[in-house]
Amino acid sequence: MSNMVEIRWHGRGGQGAKTASLLLADAAFAQGKYVQGFPEYGPERMGAPIAAYNRISDERSSLHSNIYEPDFVVVVDATLLSAVAVTGGLKETGGIVINSEKAPAELVDQLEGYKGKVYTIDASSIAGEELGNRSLSNTAMLAAIVKVTGVIPEAAFMKEMEASIKDTFSSKPHVIAPNMKAIERGLKEVKGL
């Protein structure tokens, strides 16, 4: 399927990579796309490397395997760069988005010769500043991958996220605005574009 975008998420258990992949699926679905969002399951352990996946396309994909040649990779935790082959199979026409305060050029050495585009976003700092918790970086990461892939128009994405966050946090309305701010900054602060 030529129009299909495949995304692989790398994170550690408890960092919300799976949740982010499901939110991306929600947002793309709301734009009329066919989507798949699924994690790689095993015994779930806090801190252990995990992967999650998205397929986004204009027709239904019948594939039910993991993604081995993704168009894009998202790394929610930069310590994984030395632990997991995050660029494995990653298409050079695509790119990798890493949660890091560093500039893309500073991380290239750790990407095993990957020649495609490298992007960084300091999602942990955004989470720390907006949400008061550096480990809640997944919303800013989600915004960054939307920006980089262009799979969803930004305005539509913001609208969809607002509805989704309002729904999720209906009992905690005070966290809605900070989350929206984290998303806005995620869209704006990607380095390497």
Add this chain to the structure above:
Amino acid sequence: MRKLLSGNEATATAMKQINPDVVAAYPITPSTEVVHYFAQYVADGDVDTQFVAVESEHSAMSACIGASAAGGRTGTVTSACGLALMWELLYVASGQRLPMTLAVINRALSGPININNDHSDSMGARDSGWIQLYSENNQEAYDNYIMSWKISEHKDVLLPTMVCQDGFITSHAVENIELLEDAKVKSFVGEFTPNRHLLDGKALSVGPYDTPQFYFEHQYQRAQAMIKAKDVVAQVSAEFGKLTGRNYSFFEEYQMKDAEKVIVVLNSSAGTARVACDQLRAKGEKVGVLKIRLFRPFPMEEIAQALSHVKAVAVMDKCDSFNGMGGPVFVDVRTACYELANRPMIINYIYGLGGRDVTVENFLHVYENLDKVVKSGKTDNVYRHVGVRGVN
């Protein structure tokens, strides 16, 4: 209604729309979510089901048997060792001709313990007198689940029905789905009006000792009901097709018309096999996929007919029978083809055990080996494995 749901949520949604009288369940990964969602519907008053939080799967099936014998519409959900713990009662349910449905979220049996997908749980229960439907994705799991009640409760059938889907691969993956309106589901499934039940005011015993004077006749009746179930599955599927435009047969034929090399597969990997099939078709190879939906009763004549023009078949089993000769789907497909005048050469592949990811490359490998079988005219070893380290 266009929605984005996981396979588990799709099953729970269908369960809510059907609003059974009694659901008794005990949670086990990866089916836990279905019970979780459904318990929430009960707590929120979305259904008026009597939800029984039992202490084991043995009790869950026992409670369903009691509820069904008392005239209630009932069902449960489980996986793997949970299904194994129900074993004794599976036969009791079908032997007493008690309609009910069981959503099986397929997971490997222990040991060693593994929580991921294969079909060793439901395949082991294939001869327990339960109808079995298999589902490729969330949509099929939802559709089959709705149909299963009508099939199970049909007066010519009165056999319990399992609706299977792959644990995690589809149960925990969100995908697009088309849901029916509640009212449409309700009117499609209709009211359950059992002929006789324990609460109808007339004397009735359910499950007493069956002496040698009668036991055999009762088993014969159960076997006949399973034969009749085939027509009922066809009839209910046709009605469902009229309602939804989604048409289901006993199996789905993909690129089968002129196919010479065919893969037979069920559940989630069927879609992956079709992608491999498309790649080879683009190169001009005459390959096809036959996806089994109805495994019990086994549509023997129809499958034989569908494979009658084929040169070589690979039957995929996500379950090993440890019998020295091949997996359960293989054995049945091969038996079905025995009467054919020009029967195809048939080999078996055990694949994807315990959550081993099943890829397009796996299926390309299988097609390549089917090609060797066709060219050499020999099957050689029929009992093969794909995707296991050190073997291929």
